[in-house]
Amino acid sequence: MSSKVDAKTQRRQKFEDVFPVLRDELLAYLTKENMPQDAVEWYKRNLDYNVPGGKLNRGMSVVDSVAILKGGSLTDDEYFRAALLGWCVELLQAFFLVSDDMMDQSVTRRGQPCWFRIEHVNYIAINDSFMLEGAIYHLLKSHFRSEPYYVDLLELFHETTFQTELGQLIDLITAPEDHVDLSKFSLKKHSLIVIYKTAYYSFYLPVALAMHMCGIPHSTTNDPYVLAQSILVPLGEYFQVQDDFLDFAGTPEQIGKIGTDIIDNKCSWCINTALALATPAQRAVLDENYGRKDAACEARIKTLYEELRIRERYAEYEEKAYTRIIGLIQTIPETPIAPAGQAVLRREVFKAFLDKIYKRQK
Template sequence: MANDTLPTRPGDARPVAPLPAPHPDDLIGLIEQTLVDFLTPEVTALEEIDPALGDLGRTARDCVLAGGKRLRPVFAHWGWRGVRGSQPVAPTLPALAALELLHAFALVHDDVMDRSATRRGRPTAHRVLADQHVAAGRTGDPDHFGTAGAVLVGDLCLVWADRLLAGTGLPVASILAARRCYDQMRVEAIAGQYLDILGETDAANWSVDRALRVARHKTASYTVQRPLLFGAALAGGAAGPAAAVTAAYSRYGNAVGEAFQLRDDLLNVHGDPRRTGKPAGDDLLTGKPTVLLLLAAQLATAAQRAELARGRAGTVGVDRLAEVVTATGATARVERMIEDRVADAVEALGTAPINPDARRALADLAVRATDRRA
C-alpha cells in the first residue's frame, strides 16, 4: 500500500519510495503510482521556495496517500469503460487520480469542521500540524496554527487536483466536457457540506427528507454520481455521453451514493473504531440529524427518546445509546433503505446502453461500496 512508504514522524523529509510497477490491469495500483509520480516533484518544488514549506507539502501528500478505498476514480473508470469499452486506461489516469486530490481536500476541511482527531486511524492534518508546532518550540496557539495550516493543506490539494486534471492525455474536447462535470461536482459537494454543518445547528427543524438531500449532495454527488458522469464525459468528447447513459448513471449514482452515506451513518453509531479509523458515536453525542438518528427519534418510545437526549447531555454512554437506536427499529429500517437503493441502482443498469463488463463491475461495486465495515 502507498501509505506504507510514508514518513513516520512530523517533518521527516524522506521522499516517498517508488511503488512496485503495477500490473496494467491493477487500477488502484495505477492510481497510486500516478499520485506518487505527481506529488513527489510538487513537494520538492514547495521546498525549493522555502524549506519550511516541506511540512505543508508532506502533510498534504500524506493525506492523499494514506490509504482509502479510491472509490471515486474507480467509479469514474467504469463510467468511462461503460462508454468506451476495453480502451487503454493510461490516458485517463491523471483525470482519475485528480478525483483523489479533490477527495483529500474535502476530507481535510471536513476534519477541521468536525474537530476530528483521527482519520483512517491516523492523526488528522490539523493535529499533525499542531504537533509539529509544539515539537518546533514555536510561539502561539498550536491548535490555531494546526487549523489554519490544515485549511491551506486542503486548498493545496484542490489546486493540485486542477493541475493534475489538466495533464490528462485525452482530446481537449473530452477534458473540457469532463471539467464541466467536475466543476458541478465541486459546487454540489460544498453545498452538501454547508447543509451538513447547518443541520447540526438546527437539528430540531431537520427532517429525513432533508437529511437525504444532504446525503445526495455531500456524498452521492461527489462519491458516485458525478465521478461516473465524469468518466462518461471523458469518453464522450464534445458531444458527451448518450442521454440514456447519463440517465442510467444518474439514477445509479444517486441510489448508491445515498446508500453509501446511510452505511456511514450506521458505522458512526455501530462501527468498530479499529476498522473505521474514527471514534464511534460522534453523531450520537452531538445529536447530528442523520437519517438514522432522525428515524430513531421518530420511532422511539418516550423513554427511549429521553435516554437519547441524556446521551447528548453526556450522561449515557455511547454503547448504550447504540443499543437504544437499535431497539427503536431505526437500524433495521436504514438497512432496508440501503438494500432498496442497491436494488434500484442495479435495475438502472439493466437496459443501459453500456459495455457489459462495466455493467457487471458497477453492479458489484454497488454492493461492495455499501456493505462494508469501514
C-alpha cells in the same frame, strides 16, 4: 481467495505508483515559479500526508469505469490518464477532509493526527487545503488542455465541488457538535445532506469523468450523464445510510473505528429513523441523551435504537434500496449499440459499484 486479494493489492499498487509522478510534476511547477525551497518542501509534505493514505476507492473507480466502458484492458497511456483523473478525485477528497477536520476540530484522520494538528501547521492548513484543490486544475490543464472534453472536466469538478460544499453547509448548520436541536433533523434533511455532501463527488464524479475520457457525448434526448446520475445518486445515498447504520451496529473490528455518531450529534439515518418512530416518551429520551459527551447517554440511545428495531428497519431499507437501484440499472440497454469507435454506457459500471456496497460489513 488469496488470488483475489493479490489482484486487489496489485490493482491498488499500480494506482498508487502514479501518485509520485503527479506529485513531482506539481513540485516541479513550484520550482519553475521560483518558489523557495522551504515552500516546495512544505507542499510536498502536505501532498504526501493528506492525499494517498485513504481507501482510494473513489480514484480507482475512475480507472475501473474507463476499463469497463472501453471494454477491456487499457494501454499504458490510457491507464495513466484515467489514474490521473482518479488522483484528481483523491485531491478533491483531501481538500474536503483537511478543511472539514478544522471545522469539526477533529483529532485524528486515517489513523494519524489531523493535518492542522501537526506541529507548526495550525491555520496554515486553510491555505494548504486550497493548494490541494488548485493541484486538480493544474494537472487537468497540463494533460487534457487539448482534449475536446477539457471544459466538461473543468465544469464537472467545479459543479461537484460546489454541490459538496452546499451539503457541508446544511450539515454544519443542522447538526453543530456543540448545540443539539433534534427539531432540525428529519429523514428529508438527512437525504439532502447525504446527496450533496457525499453522493455527487463519491459516486457520480468518478463515473462521469470516465465517461468524458471515453468520449461519451451529452445528448438532448436520453442524456447518458443524466441517466448515470439518476443511478449513482441513489447508490451514494444507500452507501451513506449503510455507513450510518454500521457506525451504530458495526464492531470496531469490522469498521476499523469506534462509532461516534451518537455522541457527536451527527444527523445520521439512525437518529432520523428513530425520531420518525418515537413515542413522546421515547422522544424525550432522545432529546435528553443524544449528542452528549457521556457514555451513559450514548448507551441509553443505543438501547432505544434496539427498542425501535433499527436493525430490522435497516434490513428493510437495504433490500428496497437494492431493488430500486437494480431496476434503474436495468433501464440501460443490456447490449448497447455504439457508433463505430465510440464508447457507450454499460450496466457493468453500476453493477461494479453496487456489488462492492451491497451487504458490506465494513
